[in-house]
Amino acid sequence: MNVVVCVLLISTIVNADMYFHNPRGCNDRLNENTRARKNANRLFDSQNNNRGGYNVGPEPMYYLTGSKLQVEWTNQHSCNDKNSFCEIIIQYMCDDNIRDGTNTATIPLDQSKCANQNCNLDTQYGMHENYDFYMQCYLRERNKGLFTADQNMKGRETAVSTRQENNGKNNRYGYECTEERDYYPYWHPSPWKDVAVLTNNAERCKYYTTESANVKERWICYFPTDKLKEMKDANVKYIPNNKEDCQTFTFPANDANGVKGEWKKVPAHGIPAPVCRETQFSRDNHLGNGLDGNPNRFNWTIPEINEDKCVLRIRYNISTKDYNGWDTNSSMNADKPENPTKLDLSSKYGFQDQDVAASRGYVFKGDPEVKIFEEGTFNFRLAVDTSQFARTFQDRTHVFSIKKRPNNLKGATIHNLNVRGKRGNIVQVYPSVEYDFVPNTLVMAPGEYVHFQWTGSDTNNNNNDGQGKKGSDRNNVLLLKDKNYPEGTGVQYGPPPTLGHYGNNYPVHLNASGFLGLKKNDLLKLAFLDPGNVGVDLDEASPHFDLGPRQVSQLGTYHYVCTRNNNFSNRDQKGRILVSDLKFTEAPLGWLGGTITLPGGVGSVHVEEGVFESLHLIRLEVRPRGQGYDQINIDGRVLMVGDDYVSDFLVIYPETSLAAPGKYMSVTLKVDPDASNVAIYRTTAASNFETWTKLETDIEGDTAMFKASSGGVYVAKSHSYKELILALVLSSLVLVVLVIGGACYFKRNPSKWKKLKSNTKNVTRNFDNKV
Numbered sequence: 098m099n100v101v102v103c104v105l106l107i108s109t110i111v112n113a114d115m116y117f118h119n120p121r122g123c124n125d126r127l128n129e130n131t132r133a134r135k136n137a138n139r140l141f142d143s144q145n146n147n148r149g150g151y152n153v154g155p156e157p158m159y160y161l162t163g164s165k166l167q168v169e170w171t172n173q174h175s176c177n178d179k180n181s182f183c184e185i186i187i188q189y190m191c192d193d194n195i196r197d198g199t200n201t202a203t204i205p206l207d208q209s210k211c212a213n214q215n216c217n218l219d220t221q222y223g224m225h226e227n228y229d230f231y232m233q234c235y236l237r238e239r240n241k242g243l244f245t246a247d248q249n250m251k252g253r254e255t256a257v258s259t260r261q262e263n264n265g266k267n268n269r270y271g272y273e274c275t276e277e278r279d280y281y282p283y284w285h286p287s288p289w290k291d292v293a294v295l296t297n298n299a300e301r302c303k304y305y306t307t308e309s310a311n312v313k314e315r316w317i318c319y320f321p322t323d324k325l326k327e328m329k330d331a332n333v334k335y336i337p338n339n340k341e342d343c344q345t346f347t348f349p350a351n352d353a354n355g356v357k358g359e360w361k362k363v364p365a366h367g368i369p370a371p372v373c374r375e376t377q378f379s380r381d382n383h384l385g386n387g388l389d390g391n392p393n394r395f396n397w398t399i400p401e402i403n404e405d406k407c408v409l410r411i412r413y414n415i416s417t418k419d420y421n422g423w424d425t426n427s428s429m430n431a432d433k434p435e436n437p438t439k440l441d442l443s444s445k446y447g448f449q450d451q452d453v454a455a456s457r458g459y460v461f462k463g464d465p466e467v468k469i470f471e472e473g474t475f476n477f478r479l480a481v482d483t484s485q486f487a488r489t490f491q492d493r494t495h496v497f498s499i500k501k502r503p504n505n506l507k508g509a510t511i512h513n514l515n516v517r518g519k520r521g522n523i524v525q526v527y528p529s530v531e532y533d534f535v536p537n538t539l540v541m542a543p544g545e546y547v548h549f550q551w552t553g554s555d556t557n558n559n560n561n562d563g564q565g566k567k568g569s570d571r572n573n574v575l576l577l578k579d580k581n582y583p584e585g586t587g588v589q590y591g592p593p594p595t596l597g598h599y600g601n602n603y604p605v606h607l608n609a610s611g612f613l614g615l616k617k618n619d620l621l622k623l624a625f626l627d628p629g630n631v632g633v634d635l636d637e638a639s640p641h642f643d644l645g646p647r648q649v650s651q652l653g654t655y656h657y658v659c660t661r662n663n664n665f666s667n668r669d670q671k672g673r674i675l676v677s678d679l680k681f682t683e684a685p686l687g688w689l690g691g692t693i694t695l696p697g698g699v700g701s702v703h704v705e706e707g708v709f710e711s712l713h714l715i716r717l718e719v720r721p722r723g724q725g726y727d728q729i730n731i732d733g734r735v736l737m738v739g740d741d742y743v744s745d746f747l748v749i750y751p752e753t754s755l756a757a758p759g760k761y762m763s764v765t766l767k768v769d770p771d772a773s774n775v776a777i778y779r780t781t782a783a784s785n786f787e788t789w790t791k792l793e794t795d796i797e798g799d800t801a802m803f804k805a806s807s808g809g810v811y812v813a814k815s816h817s818y819k820e821l822i823l824a825l826v827l828s829s830l831v832l833v834v835l836v837i838g839g840a841c842y843f844k845r846n847p848s849k850w851k852k853l854k855s856n857t858k859n860v861t862r863n864f865d866n867k868v
C-alpha cells in the first residue's frame with residue numbers, strides 16, 4: 098500500500114512572538130553585538146526569535162510616580178480576533194537585588210559557583226526572580242490537575258515541568274518558575290504585580306480582577322531556602338502543594354526531629370486589581386501595527402512607589418481553537434506519551450463518535466495523520482505540537498526605576514516621551530523596530546508636563562546601517578521647518594499655530610519660533626544632549642538622555658525631528674506634539690463598559706456592560722461656543738457656530754456606530770440653565786455637518802440626558818414657540834414650492850423621478866437639516 102504523507106501546516110504558531118518596544122524589551126539580551134542574542138536562558142523563557150530584543154543602556158530609565166507611560170509591543174499571532182484565544186498579561190516587579198548583570202551567562206543554580214556562595218547577590222549575573230523563589234518551584238509538586246496532553250514530564254514531577262516545557266529541570270531560564278510562567282493567575286505566591294490583563298473575552302475580567310494576587314492572598318508549603326537546598330541534595334521527590342499534605346510532611350521523612358511543613362499565608366500585594374479589558378485587534382502572522390495604523394498599546398499610569406530597580410513583563414498566551422484550554426484538565430491527558438489525548442474531537446469535525454473520529458486520525462496528539470476521504474489510501478500529516486497548543490510568549494524590559502515625583506509637581510499630569518527602536522534598517526533590526534518617538538503623537542493640555550527621556554546602546558551590531566559611530570544609538574529633538582506649500586483650506590491637524598512640517602527635513606533655527614514654550618537652555622539640551630562638543634552626529638554624547646519633566650505653556654501643533662537618524666530616503670525619525678486647551682478625556686471602553694467624564698462635568702458618556710461588543714478607544718471632547726470659537730473644525734470640516742445654541746458642542750470620537758444593535762450609551766451634556774424647549778441634535782463631520790438628527794432628550798436642571806448609539810457632534814438647541822411656528826410655516830412653504838416645482842420638473846424629465854424615488858430617504862432627512 099502506498100501511503101503518501103503530506104505535511105499540512107495548519108498552524109505555524111511556532112513564530113507567534115511577543116516583543117516590547119516601549120519600554121525597550123530585552124528578549125534575554127544584555128550587550129552582545131551579535132544579531133542573535135547570546136543566551137536565551139539568561140533571565141526568562143521568551144520563546145521568541147533569537148534576533149529580537151534591545152541591548153541595555155548605560156544607565157536605567159526612570160519614570161515619575163503617576164506619570165503616563167505608553168507601553169508598546171508587537172505580537173505576531175492575532176489578538177481580539179476570532180481565529181484564536183489570546184491573553185496579554187502585563188506585570189511589574191521591584192526589588193533591590195534585581196539587576197541586568199554584566200555578562201550574558203545564566204545565573205547558576207549551584208550557589209558555590211557564585212561570589213560568597215550567594216547568587217542572589219552576585220551582580221555579574223542578571224537576576225529578576227531570586228533563588229529562594231526558584232527553589233520553592235523546583236521542589237513543589239506540580240499541579241496534577243493541569244492538561245499536559247501527551248507530553249512526557251520526564252520524571253520531574255515538580256513545578257519546573259509543564260506541558261509547554263517538559264524538560265524544565267534541565268532547561269532552566271534564570272530563576273523563573275515554569276509553572277508560574279505558563280499559567281495565570283498563578284495559584285502560588287509570585288513576586289509579579291499585575292498591571293493589566295488584556296483578553297479576547299472580557300467576560301473573564303471578573304475572574305481575573307478577583308483572583309489577581311494584587312487583591313487575593315496565596316498559600317505556600319513553606320520551608321527556609323537552606324532546607325530546600327538540603328532536600329534537593331537529598332533527592333527529595335517533591336514538597337506538597339496543598340495544605341493537608343503539607344502539614345503531615347516532614348524532612349527528613351519519618352524523622353521525629355525533622356522539620357515540618359508550614360502551610361503559610363502570603364498576603365495579597367495590597368494594590369488595586371489590574372486593569373482588564375479587550376486587547377486591540379491584531380491579525381495573524383503580522384508582527385506589526387494594529388487597526389489604526391499605530392502599534393497596539395497600553396497606557397500605564399506609574400504606581401505610587403519609590404523603587405530603584407524594577408522590570409516590566411509582558412506575556413502573550415495564544416491558542417488555536419482546536420480545543421478550549423480553559424475547560425480542559427488532566428482528565429483528558431494521554432495515558433502514555435505514545436497514546437493520543439482523550440480530547441473528543443468528534444463533534445467538532447462531524448463524526449458520530451470519538452471512535453470513528455479516532456479511526457480517521459482525528460485525535461489530539463503530536464503530528465497526527467488524518468484520513469480526509471473515507472476511500473483511498475491518502476493520509477495527511479498535520480504539524481501539531483501539543484506543547485504549543487496553547488503557548489505563552491514573553492518579553493521583559495531591562496531594569497528601570499520608579500521615582501517619587503518632586504513636591505512641586507504634585508497633582509500635575511506628566512507625559513513620558515521616549516524613543517523606541519535601534520540602529521539599523523528594517524531588515525537588520527527586525528523583529529525589533531526602527532527608531533520612533535513614543536507616543537509618536539502626544540496630545541497634552543497647557544500646564545501639563547512632558548518628560549523627554551530615552552536610552553539606546555553603543556553595542557548594536559557594527560554592520561547595522563546608521564549615522565555616526567558604528568553600533569551606536571543617539572537621538573535628539575529639533576523643531577522642523579514650517580510647511581513650504583499651502584495645504585488647502587480648512588485642514589488643520591491640531592490646535593493652531595502649526596509649527597514644523599513632516600514634509601521637511603531641515604530643522605528650524607531655534608530662535609525663529611518657540612518649541613512648546615521651552616527655555617533656550619532646554620532647546621539646546623534637546624538638540625545637543627550634552628553641553629560639550631558632541632560632534633555633528635552626537636557621537637560624544639551618551640545614548641541615555643534625560644531632560645526631566647518640563648511644563649508646557651504654549652498652545653500649538655509641533656512637528657519635530659531627530660536630525661541624527663533622519664537619513665532621508667532611508668529612514669526618518671519624526672514626532673508630533675499637540676498642545677490643546679480643548680477639554681477632552683480619552684479611554685478605552687469594551688464589553689465591560691464604563692464611564693468617561695469631561696473635566697468640569699460638561700459632559701459624560703456612560704456605557705453599561707454588554708453595550709459595546711468590542712473595544713473602542715473613546716475620546717470625549719468639548720468645543721465651546723463663543724469665546725473666539727466662531728467655527729468648529731473637525732477632521733478638516735468646518736461647522737460655523739451661530740449664537741442660538743444652548744450648550745457647548747460635545748464631540749464623541751469615533752463618529753461611527755459604537756453600541757451593539759438596539760443598545761445605547763447614556764450621554765449627559767450641560768445646557769444653559771434658563772433655556773426652554775431644549776432638544777439635542779446630532780451631526781457628523783462625515784456628513785459635512787449637513788445631516789442633523791433630533792434625539793429624545795430628558796432635561797433635569799441644567800443637564801440634558803439622552804441616549805446615543807454612535808459618536809458624532811452633539812449640541813442642545815432651544816426652540817421658542819415663535820420659532821417653531823415659523824419653522825412650520827417655512828417648511829410648509831418649502832413643501833408647496835417643492836411639490837409644484839417638482840411636478841413641473843418631473844413632467845419634463847420623467848427619468849429623474851425614478852432616481853429620486855430611490856433616494857427619498859435623503860429627502861426626508863434633509864428636512865431635519867435646519868437646526
Ligand SMILES: *[C@@H]1O[C@H](CO)[C@@H](O)[C@H](O)[C@H]1NC(C)=O
Binds near residue numbers: 241
Ligand atoms: C476535570 O474536569 C471535569 C469536567 O469539567 C471535572 O468533572 C473533573 O473533576 C476535573 N478534574 C480535575 C482533576 O480537575
Ligand SMILES: *[C@@H]1O[C@H](CO)[C@@H](O)[C@H](O)[C@H]1NC(C)=O
Binds near residue numbers: 186281412421422423
Ligand atoms: C494560557 O491559557 C491557558 C488556557 O489555554 C490557561 O490555562 C493558562 O493559565 C494561560 N496562561 C497564561 C500565562 O495566561
Ligand SMILES: *[C@@H]1O[C@H](CO)[C@@H](O)[C@H](O)[C@H]1NC(C)=O
Binds near residue numbers: 394395396540683714
Ligand atoms: C493612551 O492615551 C492616549 C493619550 O491620552 C490616547 O490617545 C490613547 O487612545 C490611549 N490608548 C489606549 C490604548 O488607551
Ligand SMILES: *[C@@H]1O[C@H](CO)[C@@H](O)[C@H](O)[C@H]1NC(C)=O
Binds near residue numbers: 562563564565664667
Ligand atoms: C545615509 O544612509 C546611507 C545608507 O545607509 C549611507 O550610505 C549614508 O552615508 C548615510 N548618510 C550619512 C550622512 O550618514
Ligand SMILES: *[C@@H]1O[C@H](CO)[C@@H](O)[C@H](O)[C@H]1NC(C)=O
Binds near residue numbers: 606608609
Ligand atoms: C537669533 O537671536 C539672536 C539674539 O536673540 C540674534 O542676534 C540673531 O540674529 C537671531 N538669529 C536669527 C537667524 O534669527
